[in-house]
Amino acid sequence: MCGIVGISAQRNIIQHLIAGLAALEYRGYDSAGVVMVAGDGIARIRAKGKVRDLQALQRETGLDGHCGIAHTRWATHGVPSEHNAHPHVSGPTSVVHNGIIENHAVLRARLQAEGFEFTSETDTEVIAHLVESHQRQGKDLLAAVQAAVAELHGAYAIAVVSAREPGVVVGARYGAPLIAGLGEGEQYLASDVHALLPLTRRFIYLEEGDVVKIGHDALDIFDAEGRPVRREIRESHFSADAVDRGEYPHYMLKEIHEQPQAIADTLEGRIAGGRILTQILGVEAERLLAETQSVHIIACGTSYHAGLVARYWIEQLAGVPCTAEIASEYRYRNPVVREGTLFLTISQSGETADTLAALKLSRQRPYLCRMAVCNVPESSIVRESELVLMTRAGPEIGVASTKAFSTQLVALALFALELARARGLDPARYSDGVRQLELLPGQVAQVLALDPQIRRLAEAFVQKQHALFLGRGTHWPVAMEGALKLKEISYIHAEAYAAGELKHGPLALVDADMPVVAVMPNDALLDKLKSNLEEVSARGGQLYVFADEDVATGMDKGHVLTLPRAGEIAAPVISTVPLQLLAYHVAVLRGTDVDQPRNLAKSVTVE
Template sequence: MCGIVGYIGTQQAAPLILEGLTRLEHRGYDSAGVAVLGGSKESALRVAKKAGRVRDLTDDLPKRFSGKVGIGHTRWATHGPANDVNAHPHTDTKGDVAVVHNGIIDNASTLRAQLAEDGIDLTSDTDTEVLAHLIARSTAETLEARVAEALSAVDGTYGLAVVHADFPDRIVVARNGSPLLIGVGEKEMLVASDLAALIRHTTMVAHLEDGEIATLTAGGFTTYRADLTSTHRTATEVDVDPATYEAGEHESFMHKEMLEQPDAAERVLRGRLDERFGTAHLGGLPMDARETRAIKRVKILGCGSAYYVGQMGASLIEELARIPADAEAASEFRYRNPVIEPDTLYVAVSQSGETIDTLLAVQEIHRKGGRCIGLVNVVGSAIARECEGGIYLHAGPEVAVASTKALTNMFLGFALLALQLGRVRDLSISDGKRLIAALLELPEQIGQVLEREEEIGEIAQVLADAESLFFVGRVRGFPVAREGAQKFKEISYRHAEAYQTSELKHGPLALISGDVPSVAIVPQDELTDRNVGALHEIAARGGPLVVITHPDVDLGEIECRRLDVPRSERELDPILLTIPLQLLAYRAALHLGHDIDKPRNLAKSVTVE
């Protein structure tokens, strides 16, 4: 959630760090800061930090802020309000040590009390400040040893970077539950919590594992375990075009990423469809036909939009493979002491592959002997490395907080998984071929929906003026409604709730009025008549209606704003019904003048519980 950038080399550190922090703004933050090591001991460590945006920090940075070693941070508040004092980096009393930190120190209160008893005056409300004081108090001979000693007293999660005035030739970094990547340049090294901050400078990257510490110097890096024995980690080339991290001609990354969905959909399907046998080939799944047939249940784990698309995926798996399947919020999973069954296939879903709740759920499954595969977008991410196998989404970098193209590719990943599971079991070859034909048409159909942005935008302006909305759908349509409500609330800041259409008469109808619009998902399927009947109930109570439906659905005389989407096979309809909801949320937020890529209080990669 927070952003870390560090640099050591031959260039001035501050401009590079500030540029990197700007590229991490999508991760969510409320303050920013930077620390640099200069040339003389008297002014070796200089710190500047400020509540607000990176540009506010840049505007206030002292004119003379030189140094070729530095660390920077964008903070998303967990301990204490957003202000200049709580912003990172944090230093010790003498100002010799500076620390930036992502994560949460669970025993921070105990450590703060111990430091206060020893006469140390803590100036911030944060958990991070204790790290700076612990490192400063250590008498170990090396900075690596001082950091390791401090971390041995810490319970919790962290991705951190440390500079010290007495060790001006290095940055020491460490990871436990919060991502850190090391970038290897020419006579320079970088560290960041997200590839976006590195990609303009290097494509040679090493991922730190949990429990590792690393030393960065201008000439290279060394990695260690907690006991400082070497782990010999090496960097590898990442195949990413830096231009994908640019919005280009688009007014926001969300708009760019929505329009990229047809191409992204083609990528996730490419090479994975076997039209001859009506099946999918997923080389990342470590299961033969015998192991596949032994699966008795599928459990999908994700957070936010990944959870809702997991519900769509569970429906696909039950329909096509006839295996009981359900989705659960990963953030709740391990806290209910779940029963882990050896014949259950667990699926972890995450765009970033670093979502801490989902990662901890995967670790709980493994702790109890279960098997878990991943659906992730980021190659080499923590969840991808933790799982036995999985499906890479190939959506390309997604910068906007509100997920669009990654969500679409998650759905298609589930469709491929369901198709492969189904064909090993009882799905006929004709049904397999029917679904493959529909999958191949989806990219073009998604493009057809996106071409109607202006029409959808007119409806969005009407919805934006409402203070509260309902999104309703049944069976396949209910997860679509949940995702629609999620998108609308997170970027328009309007209250939006999702309900099963069948549940309206069991409570929510009491809130229907002329001031509360309903967005209804009404596909052409076995429940069309019942869905239309519910629309009559809403209309009879004066509730404004927007209906996302198919061209051949007869809505009768119901007064509504109607949006038709192309029909696919009924199992695949949910993703086409989801696309206009993305556009509705986007255009509503645009109408309201919100910062679409950086919705308040939210972050792209949630790396703290």
């Protein structure tokens, strides 16, 4: 979602602040701004639109300096505009903020009574005035921030500067990510390591309630009680060039084509001698899997679709009950938790607000343990889970998730197979599942070779306003993911249904102007799905079928694309890839912003 960068140095750092914002563009935003502590005051520039607009404004104004904070905003309170853009200012104090302050209205009224004037509709501006109010009472910047955050209700990551203390940046986090970076003669703050990778590889991941003070030669951290603490310094495994598009016109296309390697990386070191190494989940994995009597999966968006696929695998292979639920719904009900239930969260960033809140709530309920499937090793969700399986997708810049989804499926397949083995799965079926995973990178590469054919299919969708996606079994969630991709980036209204539901309503929508996309593996539901597609064809619907090679030759209706033969584990991953490519090419032909679709953000760190 929003992005934060803060730097204290002994050199001019304006370009590094702006470059840091550019590295966070993938998160989604509508405006950008920067404040520099300059001379005996602060200087600010803000722009509605892209970071490049802010860069042009910086060249016009000549703004520079050794200490500053910068921000990309995704609107929550107040419309996208320059006056609502961060940083916000109160006298000589300025703040940038990710998250939502729930008690901002009460604080605003109090601060207005004190004489502070508000110039925006944002919740963030109350933080600037609140910190300034505490400084006017004689507190230094660190103490003022500590006092201010004690009054905030909600979620926040903030960075604050004041002309009273040139060279100092104070940050704080609660419910939203913030990291500190360590350099030589300069120190950094950011909401995401990618903003700082050109400057440092050494990071401290701040914990809930932490407040950090940086100067060019010092970094001090204090916990929620105000006590000095030391946090572990971690070396990031990401490289600065991992967020470069290379030869591809869009990040999304690059990331689609990175999937064979990302899947191979997710499998590397986790399979040996035809079996999965149970310890990849954690040192207590063998015991906990043996004690698992049911699984409760919690996730959002694309990760939720991965969880729905995993639900089928877990029940079919392991024979234990499994539910998959949207995190924002789980948070506001009181689920009945069976004895021996494993609580499984799925998140690409590991900081998804609703999923993280659900994980925290799970500790109030009698779950057996918590497990995370995630792409960021240092994230909050990972740190708060007993069992962890990393996806190794690498940085994913495009807002529409692709390689994160496929690697989540692979990680969940590893888990499902291991859980099933612990519960007595037939060894031959287990070995076949492992073998399917080992062959998967090569099969995905085969599907990517179909790109020219998929591009031609995409031409039929360009003028359409609606599309219907169908699947059965594990391929119903795959159809849901395909519909999500198309609507996210092409802005075509798309819905997915379990194909057996056609006659219960959706069939009324089918005509020659409604393209119907179906994923057709060679599984136990094949004949049922064929009957569903006959219903579409009989009503003049235009079929676009992605079919296993064993069944594609028998299809005599619609447009059929042949996919590699695949088993129950590999098929959902293989079927996902052409749907990603279809959405991509339709969006390109319609001229939409593929990597940063309107109104959406990459990492949703607010409720």
